[in-house]
Amino acid sequence: MRTFYEFFSGGGMARAGLGENWECLFANDFSQKKVDTYIANWGDKDIVCDDVSNITTHQLEGQADLAWASFPCQDLSLAGSGAGLSGERSGTFWGFWKLITSLRRENRAPKVVILENVCGALTSHEGKDFAAICSALNEAEYNFGAIIIDAINFLPQSRPRLFIIATDTSVDLDKSILSESFDPVWHSKSIVSAFNKLPIEQKPKWKWWNLPHPQERRLSFADIIEKDPKSVKWHSEEETQKIMGMMSDLHIKKVRSAQASGDLKVGSIYKRTRPDGHGGRIQRAEIRFDDVAGCLRTPSGGSSRQLIMIVEGSKIRTRLLSTREAARLMGLPEQYKLPEKYNEAYHLAGDGVAVPVVEYLSKNIVEKLIPLSRNRKAA
Structure with a gap:
């Protein structure tokens, strides 16, 4: 079984997308309300409620194959303050990255790291924030590349998101998950522009990740509407x-x-x-x-x-x-337990990652980076 850490976990939507063939070794979120929902759905064994900057490597069990981080987007979005990675919220990325580099020194860094955020992360501070992330990945000996996946391919919601996929330079890369150049379906002009701005010494580590084109979505907006909603x-x-x-x-x-x-x-x-x-x-x-x-x-x-x-x-x-409709728009199953208060449930959904997107990314790239034969169980 493959293993993972889930940072900025919210209600565990990345965990839901990875599925039952993945074992969570550690999860973390700063919001107690979100942690309460995480516990309601996944139990309290794995989750710690604290600022990621306060987490130490002693709290991280074993060596996870994957570290997933949907770090806060407010300072990187067009609607945000524009503070970028120096902002109070999006700047928590550096607390997370400090953990990854500490794990590297302990010889138990995750083989794969996925960073998820709004597409504005590509252009925040004229691209300097994205460049800073790439520089951090480069220095930590990761190959890396970025794709944009819109949840509209799987769900009746317009929700494009940036995914930066990084893999340890020791990992053999399956040719099926690489392209020689960009694919406009997954690599926007902003991604191509961001790549072109990278320092020449970093470009050899850049990878054009290859995903199959998705099939036509069958689920419509009308399909998710409740006839007799309880929350509204x-x-x-x-x-x-x-x-x-x-x-x-x-x-x-x-x-x-x-x-x-x-x-x-x-x-x-x-x-x-x-x-x-x-x-x-x-x-x-x-x-x-x-x-x-x-x-x-x-x-x-x-x-x-x-x-x-x-x-x-x-x-x-x-x-x-309704809150259940919001959950359906994120691809959460009907049995997923939502907070009782409307704003808390709506906030949880609006702040999450679409479950089918995680599933698609996992099956078509991540699992090919982490073959089960190489998987290391938790210590």
Whole structure:
């Protein structure tokens, strides 16, 4: 059985994606609320609630094959403060990396490290943050490369995320997981640009990871909608009309077109602040009916929580996305136990990594980097 550490674990979505053939040796998150959910689903044997900077190698059992780190993205996202890797939240990457380098000195560093974050990590501080991560990987004797996987390939949610995959230079690389050059499906212009900016001495360690192109997604947004949600209530007609009143003519036209179709249509709505055309700003409700939900986010006020609209002829209903629907949009199984409080459950989902993406990455790259015949059990 392959083994792993899960840092910035949240509710254990990376663990869910890796599956039953992987053994967790250690998990960590700073948020007690997220740790409580982790324990509810996975038990308390592996998880430690603490700042990653306080964790020591003495707490890390054995030698894990994989270290997964979905480190905080707030300082790297377009909506964040722009502080980058020097920020209070995204800067926790360095506390994690200190552990990896300490394990290296103890001759038990993970053979594979995966870093997951928003795509803004590529361009944060004009690319200097991404370059700093690559430099750290290079100095620690890892080969490395980056890909972007959008959860929309597997789930009805638009959620592109950056995955930096690093493997110890001692690991033999299966030719099937490497490409000679970039593949536009997985390597965006931003990735190619970031590679071109790397110092010449680092480029030999860069790998163009190769993934098979995914099959067409079958799951639709309508498929995940609850008929009788327990965590939310339908809006009153007055509340629905208020939301309609926040729409521009373009988005009202989308609603009318959905009505004219005569079919049941499910749309997702986000409230965004837009220019009002008179030098000011106004809050707008923007809807999409492309059978895909907008990217789940962590709720920092009601405006960032996703709404849904059900249109069936002349009948229009609106409400918040339910917590179970949010979990389904992340690929979590129905038996996954969510926090009882709405914002806590929504935050957990919006802050996580999509489960099918982890599964796809694991089966097509990671497991080929860690053959079972070479797997070292925990000490």
